[in-house]
Amino acid sequence: MDRSPLSVVVAGGGTAGHIEPALALADAVKRLRPDARVTALGTARGLETTLVPKRGYALELVPPVPLPRKPSKDLLALPWRVLRSVRRTRQVLKQVEADVVVGFGGYVALPAYLAARMPGTRMPVVVHEANASAGIANKVGARHAAAVAAAVPGSGLDARVIGMPLRRAITTLDREALRAKARAHFGLDPQAPTLLVFGGSQGARSLNEAVAAAAGPLARAGIGVLHAHGPKNTVDVAPVPGRPPYVAVPYLERMDLAYAAADLAICRSGAMTVAEVSAVGLPAIYVPLPHGNGEQRLNALPVVEQGGGEIVEDADLTAERVVELVVPLLTSGERLSAMSVAARRTGHADADETLARMVLDAVAGTRGDER
Structure with a gap:
């Protein structure tokens, strides 16, 4: 039975609203599994270039995939942007020997979900939706996810409502x-x-x-x-x-x-x-x-x-x-x-740990790990 250290990749770059819950989840995973390796995906222009290293986690940069809300010339370039970002993300997943991808929406979530489902890198995906209305990336990721969580009811996803993962400095x-x-x-x-x-x-x-x-x-x-x-x-x-x-x-x-x-x-x-x-x-x-x-x-x-x-x-x-x-x-x-x-x-002080256990359960279902 495989007992190599757990490798978790979190995808939530761009804004603090995507990065902070990803980092709170990372902290919770490390509390439950101190030997775990957590890698964050991000872009060169996002706040993650400052926030992630400051919290002590490795950051791997991938090309961003902004999803146009309206028809435009950017929509024509979308397939190429997605392909390029998926290729780079797949390299990262192989490099860190990832066991699971946890996505929080944003510019790097979609390529992470797609890369995780490709032959040769196939692994479980866990999705967390922070907003009351789910974004496109998380709608795509949720289709084949091992588990889907949401901060509040009514997100449009078939999700377990657990609240928002927050830093312990806030919840305590x-x-x-x-x-x-x-x-x-x-x-x-x-x-x-x-x-x-x-x-x-x-x-x-x-x-x-x-x-x-x-x-x-x-x-x-x-x-x-x-x-x-x-x-x-x-x-x-x-x-x-x-x-x-x-x-x-x-x-x-x-x-x-x-x-x-x-x-x-x-x-x-x-x-x-x-x-x-x-x-x-x-x-x-x-x-x-x-x-x-x-x-x-x-x-x-x-x-x-x-x-x-x-x-x-x-x-x-x-x-x-x-x-x-x-x-x-x-x-x-x-x-x-x-x-x-x-x-x-209305708060959920334990959302970080609840999501971490959902992640560990998803991994246990594929490689037989104990939590």
């Missing part, structure tokens, strides 16, 4: 215990109710403009603000003497401390954002992206329906609306506490 976060340290780290008022504002790694202009314009009324209401505006943006807010500070930063390196410092968030509703914010029990005002297929609104709905947040459409987010929503929430401890409990109730 004790916000109350870290609050004093977190507020000191960012230079926030230690006692004032605090609003966290972030629009993803690049920020969000509509969030930046609306909240910055509400800075005066928020300060006069005794509310502090921690605002990550994005590295390419700026926020110019005049301090209000004697009131809690408005702290603006380009990027949050320590999201765990940002969550701990905050009592309420205003944020987008990408799948990863919703999963993290709900997992730590942080009430939120979700502002879905105004374009795309509406999946961001669908991502936030389960949390909102349970009472853990509210949805405000991007076009409706004005300074007046921010003040109208935020001030009553942050001055009502009882309502915030109820929202926090509701938000945490």
